[in-house]
Amino acid sequence: MKYSSLVLLLLFLLPTVPSAVADSDSAHDKEVTGAVSYWGVIPGPSDSTSAHFEQRPVPLWEKTLNVPYRIAYAPIYLFFEGAKGATILVAESAELRYYYRAVTRPRIGPFHTRFFLLAGGLQGYGISMSSKTGDDRNRMKITGKVTNRETSKATFGIRLTPLPGNRIELGGGYRRRPDARFFGIGPETSEDDETFWTQEIGWGGISWQRDWMFALTSDLGIIYSGVGAFDPRDEEEPRISEVYDRGGGASGAVSLPGLGGRTDGVGYSLSLAHNTIEETGRPDGGGARRIAATYFQDRDGDNEDFWTFRVEAQQFLPLWLTSRSLALRGYVSWIEADDRSNIPFQRLMTNDEPDIIRGFRDFRWHDRGMTALSAEYRWPVFAERTVEGSGVDAYLFAEAGQVFGEFNEIKSDNLRNSVGGGFRWIDESGFGGRFEIARSAEEWVFRLRGDQIFQYAKSGLYHGRNPIPTR
Numbered sequence: 001m002k003y004s005s006l007v008l009l010l011l012f013l014l015p016t017v018p019s020a021v022a023d024s025d026s027a028h029d030k031e032v033t034g035a036v037s038y039w040g041v042i043p044g045p046s047d048s049t050s051a052h053f054e055q056r057p058v059p060l061w062e063k064t065l066n067v068p069y070r071i072a073y074a075p076i077y078l079f080f081e082g083a084k085g086a087t088i089l090v091a092e093s094a095e096l097r098y099y100y101r102a103v104t105r106p107r108i109g110p111f112h113t114r115f116f117l118l119a120g121g122l123q124g125y126g127i128s129m130s131s132k133t134g135d136d137r138n139r140m141k142i143t144g145k146v147t148n149r150e151t152s153k154a155t156f157g158i159r160l161t162p163l164p165g166n167r168i169e170l171g172g173g174y175r176r177r178p179d180a181r182f183f184g185i186g187p188e189t190s191e192d193d194e195t196f197w198t199q200e201i202g203w204g205g206i207s208w209q210r211d212w213m214f215a216l217t218s219d220l221g222i223i224y225s226g227v228g229a230f231d232p233r234d235e236e237e238p239r240i241s242e243v244y245d246r247g248g249g250a251s252g253a254v255s256l257p258g259l260g261g262r263t264d265g266v267g268y269s270l271s272l273a274h275n276t277i278e279e280t281g282r283p284d285g286g287g288a289r290r291i292a293a294t295y296f297q298d299r300d301g302d303n304e305d306f307w308t309f310r311v312e313a314q315q316f317l318p319l320w321l322t323s324r325s326l327a328l329r330g331y332v333s334w335i336e337a338d339d340r341s342n343i344p345f346q347r348l349m350t351n352d353e354p355d356i357i358r359g360f361r362d363f364r365w366h367d368r369g370m371t372a373l374s375a376e377y378r379w380p381v382f383a384e385r386t387v388e389g390s391g392v393d394a395y396l397f398a399e400a401g402q403v404f405g406e407f408n409e410i411k412s413d414n415l416r417n418s419v420g421g422g423f424r425w426i427d428e429s430g431f432g433g434r435f436e437i438a439r440s441a442e443e444w445v446f447r448l449r450g451d452q453i454f455q456y457a458k459s460g461l462y463h464g465r466n467p468i469p470t471r
Contacts, residue, residue, distance in 0.1 A: 359418020
């Protein structure tokens with residue numbers, strides 16, 4: 001009886017002890033630990049596992065040195081924050097998106113229209129527009145541009161797809177620049193020899209494009225073009241006729257074929273292109289290679305018939321971080337003729353779109369040939385919602401180029417270098433525009449444009465590409 005009573009007492013007490021201990025341990029864990037992970041209990045905070053940071057007092061001399069930096073950085077900060085806030089606001093508001101598209105991309109009849117502001121370079125300030133209608137197979141496009149310096153351009157283009165892999169393009173246009181510049185011919189002309197002239201161009205033609213295997217495309221085209229070279233209307237400008245003469249006789253000035261008249265003729269072109277660049281606003285892979293030859297036949301026989309040849313290449317290299325890329329571009333264009341001295345100067349190679357040297361304004365250099373190398377490092381500043389969404393990318397670039405009369409003139413002494421940077425606006429349809437600032441040994445140049453020098457080779461008659469000089 002004595003032992004049985006003791007056993008019953010132990011059986012009554014044993015179940016309660018582990019429970020009390022477990023409750024005590026559980027309560028202790030809750031007080032000491034933060035959470036239970038897959039690997040076990042996470043220790044609670046203590047002096048040995050917690051770091052306490054104290055802000056170091058900034059000395060007065062360091063605060064003084066930061067003032068110029070903060071002043072210089074303020075416009076950049078405000079630009080980024082303003083652009084980012086505006087993009088997010090428009091993207092998240094259906095009503096604002098509707099009004100934004102109604103103002104910048106109104107629908108006029110069957111045409112989807114887009115407007116873009118222009119600034120910088122040689123043409124001044126203005127506005128451009130493009131309207132297009134149709135589907136992926138058959139479409140039509142009309143473009144226009146006008147600036148405060150009376151620079152104007154109007155083009156139309158039609159693209160038809162009669163058979164898969166075959167495209168026919170018809171197009172034409174007119175361009176007028178009353179402030180075109182001429183410094184002479186060659187890579188060593190001086191900026192002090194600046195003269196001005198009025199350029200008028202008209203063209204029209206047809207081309208047939210055929211897609212082949214391995215991303216190859218051939219392009220066969222016939223284009224009639226005429227370009228006039230006249231004195232500027234502004235009497236205060238140094239007029240080109242004060243220095244040069246078309247015949248070089250009466251005034252005793254230097255002979256300049258093509259001055260004071262028009263040169264008209266037909267160009268027969270053939271090109272072969274290989275393009276694997278992604279059709280996005282932020283390409284980070286692929287490349288484009290193109291070779292082209294054009295034979296120009298002068299209609300009146302007053303000037304020399306000649307050949308134009310072009311070799312160009314572009315490559316996009318993905319870098320170590322998401323959406324960072326290195327864009328590379330190089331080209332060589334040159335004219336071959338029996339009598340090279342009789343080629344109209346307005347048909348010579350010059351630094352004009354897309355073959356600009358970004359640290360110089362347009363028409364700074366003229367000669368029979370031109371070559372350049374460009375490198376851009378691009379990175380995203382911000383994108384709305386997704387990596388490929390609307391937003392702004394920044395870029396830094398370095399460029400070197402020159403004109404030449406003979407290939408032996410291509411050398412480091414004649415290369416003209418420029419560096420700079422800018423921002424690229426990306427919208428839902430891809431590339432939207434660019435703002436950039438460039439510096440050369442001669443000047444600063446800023447540009448606000450709705451087109452780009454990369455991925456420009458695909459622009460043909462449909463896109464209103466200027467055929468003079470032949471690119």
